[in-house]
Amino acid sequence: MAEAFPSKRTNKRLVLTGYGGINKIKLQRKELSNVKNGHVLIKVEACSINNHDILARQGLNLSMTIRPPCVLGMEVAGTIDECGQGVSSFEVGDRVIGIAWSGGWSEYVSVALGWVFSMPNGMTFEEAAAIPISYLTAYFLLFEYGGLKEGKSILCHQAFDDVGLAVGQLCKTVPHVTLYGTCPHSWQSITRKHGYDYLVDSKSRDYVTDIRQFAPNGVDIVLDPYRGVDNRKNYFLTKRLGKHIMYGGANLRSAESRTWFGAARQWWNTFHQDLSTLITDCKMIGGVVLTHLVQDASGIDWVRTAMHDILKLYSEGVVRPRIDAMYPLEEFNIAMERIHSQRFIGKVILLPTRMPGRIEIIDPDLQQKEIPSSKFQQEDTRTSKEEELVKAKSREQSDESSGSDTKEICQTPTLSKVEGLFSGHETIVLDDN
Amino acid sequence: MAEAFPSKRTNKRLVLTGYGGINKIKLQRKELSNVKNGHVLIKVEACSINNHDILARQGLNLSMTIRPPCVLGMEVAGTIDECGQGVSSFEVGDRVIGIAWSGGWSEYVSVALGWVFSMPNGMTFEEAAAIPISYLTAYFLLFEYGGLKEGKSILCHQAFDDVGLAVGQLCKTVPHVTLYGTCPHSWQSITRKHGYDYLVDSKSRDYVTDIRQFAPNGVDIVLDPYRGVDNRKNYFLTKRLGKHIMYGGANLRSAESRTWFGAARQWWNTFHQDLSTLITDCKMIGGVVLTHLVQDASGIDWVRTAMHDILKLYSEGVVRPRIDAMYPLEEFNIAMERIHSQRFIGKVILLPTRMPGRIEIIDPDLQQKEIPSSKFQQEDTRTSKEEELVKAKSREQSDESSGSDTKEICQTPTLSKVEGLFSGHETIVLDDN
Numbered sequence: 001m002a003e004a005f006p007s008k009r010t011n012k013r014l015v016l017t018g019y020g021g022i023n024k025i026k027l028q029r030k031e032l033s034n035v036k037n038g039h040v041l042i043k044v045e046a047c048s049i050n051n052h053d054i055l056a057r058q059g060l061n062l063s064m065t066i067r068p069p070c071v072l073g074m075e076v077a078g079t080i081d082e083c084g085q086g087v088s089s090f091e092v093g094d095r096v097i098g099i100a101w102s103g104g105w106s107e108y109v110s111v112a113l114g115w116v117f118s119m120p121n122g123m124t125f126e127e128a129a130a131i132p133i134s135y136l137t138a139y140f141l142l143f144e145y146g147g148l149k150e151g152k153s154i155l156c157h158q159a160f161d162d163v164g165l166a167v168g169q170l171c172k173t174v175p176h177v178t179l180y181g182t183c184p185h186s187w188q189s190i191t192r193k194h195g196y197d198y199l200v201d202s203k204s205r206d207y208v209t210d211i212r213q214f215a216p217n218g219v220d221i222v223l224d225p226y227r228g229v230d231n232r233k234n235y236f237l238t239k240r241l242g243k244h245i246m247y248g249g250a251n252l253r254s255a256e257s258r259t260w261f262g263a264a265r266q267w268w269n270t271f272h273q274d275l276s277t278l279i280t281d282c283k284m285i286g287g288v289v290l291t292h293l294v295q296d297a298s299g300i301d302w303v304r305t306a307m308h309d310i311l312k313l314y315s316e317g318v319v320r321p322r323i324d325a326m327y328p329l330e331e332f333n334i335a336m337e338r339i340h341s342q343r344f345i346g347k348v349i350l351l352p353t354r355m356p357g358r359i360e361i362i363d364p365d366l367q368q369k370e371i372p373s374s375k376f377q378q379e380d381t382r383t384s385k386e387e388e389l390v391k392a393k394s395r396e397q398s399d400e401s402s403g404s405d406t407k408e409i410c411q412t413p414t415l416s417k418v419e420g421l422f423s424g425h426e427t428i429v430l431d432d433n
Numbered sequence: 434m435a436e437a438f439p440s441k442r443t444n445k446r447l448v449l450t451g452y453g454g455i456n457k458i459k460l461q462r463k464e465l466s467n468v469k470n471g472h473v474l475i476k477v478e479a480c481s482i483n484n485h486d487i488l489a490r491q492g493l494n495l496s497m498t499i500r501p502p503c504v505l506g507m508e509v510a511g512t513i514d515e516c517g518q519g520v521s522s523f524e525v526g527d528r529v530i531g532i533a534w535s536g537g538w539s540e541y542v543s544v545a546l547g548w549v550f551s552m553p554n555g556m557t558f559e560e561a562a563a564i565p566i567s568y569l570t571a572y573f574l575l576f577e578y579g580g581l582k583e584g585k586s587i588l589c590h591q592a593f594d595d596v597g598l599a600v601g602q603l604c605k606t607v608p609h610v611t612l613y614g615t616c617p618h619s620w621q622s623i624t625r626k627h628g629y630d631y632l633v634d635s636k637s638r639d640y641v642t643d644i645r646q647f648a649p650n651g652v653d654i655v656l657d658p659y660r661g662v663d664n665r666k667n668y669f670l671t672k673r674l675g676k677h678i679m680y681g682g683a684n685l686r687s688a689e690s691r692t693w694f695g696a697a698r699q700w701w702n703t704f705h706q707d708l709s710t711l712i713t714d715c716k717m718i719g720g721v722v723l724t725h726l727v728q729d730a731s732g733i734d735w736v737r738t739a740m741h742d743i744l745k746l747y748s749e750g751v752v753r754p755r756i757d758a759m760y761p762l763e764e765f766n767i768a769m770e771r772i773h774s775q776r777f778i779g780k781v782i783l784l785p786t787r788m789p790g791r792i793e794i795i796d797p798d799l800q801q802k803e804i805p806s807s808k809f810q811q812e813d814t815r816t817s818k819e820e821e822l823v824k825a826k827s828r829e830q831s832d833e834s835s836g837s838d839t840k841e842i843c844q845t846p847t848l849s850k851v852e853g854l855f856s857g858h859e860t861i862v863l864d865d866n
Contacts (some may be wrong), residue, residue, distance in 0.1 A: 278706075288710055292715050293674060298650065
């Protein structure tokens with residue numbers, strides 16, 4: 001489209017049409033607006049799915065600032081397509097990381113200059129799109145809230161997810177840190193490679209007992225992505241002089257769509273802290289939501305300082321985001337189902353410029369050998385069910401007219417279809433253990 | 434006494450006979466026990482009055498572990514009088530600081546080896562007795578809980594008290610820190626010398642408004658020694674990414690004896706923190722009670738590491754405890770009333786080896802010129818009312834027999850007497866502004 005009518009370019013986007021399940025997201029086209037002053041238009045090569053997006057789709061975003069219809073997607077990587085007035089630090093064609101906060105699940109997204117960062121040499125677009133939110137979260141958790149210092153111990157739950165692996169890698173920058181994590185048994189060998197010293201299986205056993213065996217007096221910094229009864233457990237696991245830091249809402253994302261009752265129950269179980277007890281326990285408790293943090297007047301400075309450090313660590317080989325799987329924008333439904341199933345290790349990426357109908361699956365072993373990402377396009381690892389979905393989508397797309405201002409390109413397949421797909425799909429992903 | 438009967442030495446001590454006002458403390462003598470293994474017996478030259486002692490006397494100590502009859506006094510300085518079995522790192526006559534946690538308001542106190550520290554060269558006994566609790570509290574607040582880093586801002590209430598001045602001095606070790614404090618107007622010029630950049634008068638005005646004028650987005654680290662409605666104010670003043678840290682209970686010490694109702698009201702007003710709000714506010718909240726902190730298995734290591742740093746900073750001239758006033762042990766009542774009146778700047782010290790009947794008043798200007806402390810003994814700055822009290826006490830003492838195992842030496846004067854004394858006494862203290 002963009003090539004056919006350059007004077008009236010359109011933008012392919014994933015639009016959230018209402019709170020709920022995956023079927024609330026529709027692939028649509030809309031005419032591109034002019035770039036605002038102080039913004040750059042990024043042609044998106046890769047964008048990522050974050051926990052925040054999942055919660056926002058479910059209507060569980062903490063501030064309720066996201067109101068459909070809107071486009072989700074917090075972070076992108078791509079090339080600069082156009083510079084708004086007053087932009088002199090970038091040129092068209094520059095490879096950049098953009099923190100869009102929303103609107104990133106698109107072919108093109110406009111990002112304010114303060115949230116745009118040059119990609120270091122050697123970084124792929126999928127790596128670039130996987131870095132900001134996960135590593136900024138880990139960075140603030142560890143270094144700002146946690147005040148991580150030499151010799152401290154840390155517990156990070158969901159060690160296998162994007163933030164968990166980022167925590168593992170960033171902990172390596174401080175000497176003599178002991179890092180505990182919770183992680184299903186079958187993924188522990190992969191997760192351990194990212195910096196974890198001890199991993200316990202939180203699915204089969206009570207992690208409090210297991211962690212207490214390693215650390216009888218508790219842990220200095222407990223990173224707690226849960227809501228509900230786990231908050232009490234994690235407070236209990238926090239040592240005197242220690243910090244219990246809450247973020248995310250990992251246990252809210254497991255179901256595709258949540259009832260308000262279920263969410264309310266989780267929030268109710270998020271305990272109220274009696275401050276007198278906090279004082280006599282000699283602990284700290286806190287929390288962070290990145291989207292709220294950056295609303296501070298200093299937010300942009302905090303993020304730029306942190307990104308500077310994180311990208312430097314990338315250049316030094318310390319920061320290495322693990323891409324779990326990549327999908328064309330059109331197959332967002334499979335990507336999201338992968339996250340709901342809690343069967344991912346690292347980050348799930350969407351590729352707006354790739355041909356629809358191709359499911360990109362990462363083999364982490366190949367990734368570690370630094371095979372260019374184009375390699376993955378040449379491998380057809382789809383199951384027959386995945387092929388079926390792709391064909392069905394192509395049919396839907398060809399049926400659509402393309403003249404209207406906002407256009408739905410493909411309907412989300414029903415959940416049963418996705419589930420069927422997913423069970424076949426899961427076997428394709430190769431473990432690097 | 435100790436010299437007269439060396440074979441059966443007695444120990445002059447301030448015994449807390451029950452929870453309540455100053456009159457619950459009695460000066461008594463008791464036979465000295467043998468020194469336990471791994472302990473040293475310190476001949477106390479100076480010991481200090483801490484907020485913890487005041488709250489304990491009132492029955493408001495947070496853990497209720499202090500039960501009368503007992504001897505208060507957390508920290509002492511003096512010379513080693515005797516070493517228990519297994520002590521090889523100290524010799525009789527060594528000048529030491531001892532953290533006794535209790536029992537310090539005595540002529541002699543036995544302290545476990547782990548809590549004994551050599552006094553650096555040039556340190557006076559009164560300085561040594563003024564260091565551990567105040568500076569350890571400030572150290573843990575700033576560096577462990579607060580994670581103080583370059584460029585951060587701090588608010589410390591009661592900037593004039595022992596912890597407040599220690600905070601001011603320790604902040605100087607980190608570049609580009611902005612330190613706000615609350616402090617009555619008339620003491621601001623003295624307090625400012627200890628490292629404060631901005632001071633607001635919390636007595637005459639609402640400090641929230643004043644601090645917000647300096648720091649519209651709030652402060653990175655808020656040190657909150659209050660209980661009650663101030664906790665909410667201080668949480669409000671804490672910036673995003675910031676830390677609100679509670680300690681002490683400074684507003685509980687203002688009355689000589691407290692009703693349980695009053696204390697309960699303060700605790701009730703110590704708000705419960707809704708953790709969901711904490712997360713969306715992106716703040717941390719915590720607290721510390723030093724006596725609880727050190728109960729951790731690592732407690733002694735934390736304290737020894739911190740004391741090592743603090744004593745090094747003393748040798749470098751950074752740590753300089755400000756002695757507000759010194760009194761012989763017998764005049765503890767005047768010393769305590771000085772604290773209840775909230776009219777002190779720095780630390781109030783008791784001197785067990787000084788002749789009873791001499792009120793020692795520090796002139797901070799002289800102190801800053803490093804005049805030896807013996808200088809102060811030669812100055813008689815007592816008012817006629819203070820003279821009266823001293824004479825009354827000497828009469829009481831001469832009436833007492835001294836044969837019994839536990840002996841009350843002098844009765845506490847009534848509060849009205851002390852109040853009368855104090856109003857005269859206050860004029861003696863010279864400001865160094």
